[in-house]
Amino acid sequence: MLDIKKTNILLAMAGAAVLMAGTPVLAQDAPAPAPAEATTAAPADAAAPAATPEAAPAAAEAAPPQVGGESHGKLTPARMFMQADIVVKVVMIGLLLASVFTWVILLIKLFEFGALNRATDRFLEAFRQTRTIADMRRVATSEEFEGNPLADMAAAATDEVELSRQAGLSVTGDHRDSALNRAQAAVSAVQSGLAKRLSGGQQFMASVGSTAPFIGLFGTVYGVMNSFIGIANTNTTNLAVVAPGIAEALLATGIGLFAAIPAVIFYNYFNTRIAAYGTRSDGFNAELMNAVSRNLDKGA
Numbered sequence: 001m002l003d004i005k006k007t008n009i010l011l012a013m014a015g016a017a018v019l020m021a022g023t024p025v026l027a028q029d030a031p032a033p034a035p036a037e038a039t040t041a042a043p044a045d046a047a048a049p050a051a052t053p054e055a056a057p058a059a060a061e062a063a064p065p066q067v068g069g070e071s072h073g074k075l076t077p078a079r080m081f082m083q084a085d086i087v088v089k090v091v092m093i094g095l096l097l098a099s100v101f102t103w104v105i106l107l108i109k110l111f112e113f114g115a116l117n118r119a120t121d122r123f124l125e126a127f128r129q130t131r132t133i134a135d136m137r138r139v140a141t142s143e144e145f146e147g148n149p150l151a152d153m154a155a156a157a158t159d160e161v162e163l164s165r166q167a168g169l170s171v172t173g174d175h176r177d178s179a180l181n182r183a184q185a186a187v188s189a190v191q192s193g194l195a196k197r198l199s200g201g202q203q204f205m206a207s208v209g210s211t212a213p214f215i216g217l218f219g220t221v222y223g224v225m226n227s228f229i230g231i232a233n234t235n236t237t238n239l240a241v242v243a244p245g246i247a248e249a250l251l252a253t254g255i256g257l258f259a260a261i262p263a264v265i266f267y268n269y270f271n272t273r274i275a276a277y278g279t280r281s282d283g284f285n286a287e288l289m290n291a292v293s294r295n296l297d298k299g300a
Contacts, residue, residue, distance in 0.1 A: 077251060084248040085226055091219030091252050098208045099259035105201040106266050113273055116198075119148050124284070133158050133295045149194050149277075150284050156186040157292055176296050183292055191281055198274045202267060209264035216256020223249025 081092060123145045130136045137158035145151035160183045164171050171179035227245035 080244070080248040080251050083244070084251070085223060088219045088223045088249065088252055091215060091222075092255050095212055095216055095252070095255045095259045098212060099255075099262070102205055102208055102259065102263045102266060105205060106262075109201060109266075109270055113270075113277075116148070116277070119145060120150055120280070123148055123151050127154060127291075130291075133161055133292060136291065136295075137162065149190070149197065149281060153187045153190050153281065153284065154288055156190045157183040157288055160186040161292065161296070172296055176293070179296060180289065180293055184289060187285055187288065191285060194281055195274060195278060198277060199270075202270060202274075205263045205267040205270075209260050209267055212256045212260035212263065213253070214256075216253040216259075219252030219256070220249045223252060 081089065084092070123139070126139045126145075127136065127150075130139055136154055139145070140151045140154035140158060142151075161171055161179055164179055164182065169175065169179070224246060227249060230245060
């Protein structure tokens with residue numbers, strides 16, 4: 001019996017020793033699940049880069065759209081014109097055409113007045129060398145001076161004297177004043193149409209000068225109105241977004257001023273030249289009547 005009890009005690013002690021020896025092993029094996037956590041976290045980290053491309057469209061959608069047209073690089077007048085609203089484009093094109101026509105009229109009238117003054121100088125030189133009414137009529141009706149206003153005045157006066165003679169009327173003596181009055185009336189009829197002959201294109205330039213700024217302002221108001229409507233629709237006040245649309249609208253006013261300012265300058269310039277030629281024709285009128293009167297007194 002004692003041997004059996006001793007044996008049981010020894011077995012119990014051996015089992016306790018084994019348990020005590022196994023405890024560190026279990027303690028060392030406990031941290032093993034940690035790599036599983038790392039393995040679990042790894043897919044999450046790997047999924048993070050995949051989410052970046054999807055965020056790009058969202059960021060693009062979040063960016064506010066531009067008001068008044070798309071911007072592709074530097075903003076230039078040509079680009080602003082291409083991006084403008086159709087109404088503003090029509091206004092700009094109309095103003096540009098008006099400006100082109102104004103410059104064309106300028107060139108035409110410069111050549112016209114230059115040729116007119118040269119022909120007038122030649123006519124006056126030839127007229128002052130005449131000695132009879134017949135000579136004056138020959139010079140005034142020559143092809144060289146056809147269409148010249150002063151030559152037409154001289155032709156009208158001498159034709160009236162010649163018609164009076166052909167009608168059997170006396171143009172000398174007591175009837176001299178009557179002949180002069182008829183000649184003066186004929187000259188005045190020609191001279192009255194002088195301003196109209198020289199003022200071609202003036203009305204167009206006056207119209208462009210007075211209306212072009214307001215037409216351009218209309219285009220600006222319409223364009224700015226569209227820009228503010230775009231601002232309200234996009235809920236943005238970013239200057240970089242709204243500035244192109246407003247700049248496009250202001251371009252219409254700029255073109256209106258570009259068309260109006262030269263038109264006003266040219267109109268005033270040619271008005272001065274027309275008035276100067278009118279003064280010259282008044283002086284020739286007096287010279288012509290003196291020459292006719294002198295020749296009538298001589299019986300020529």
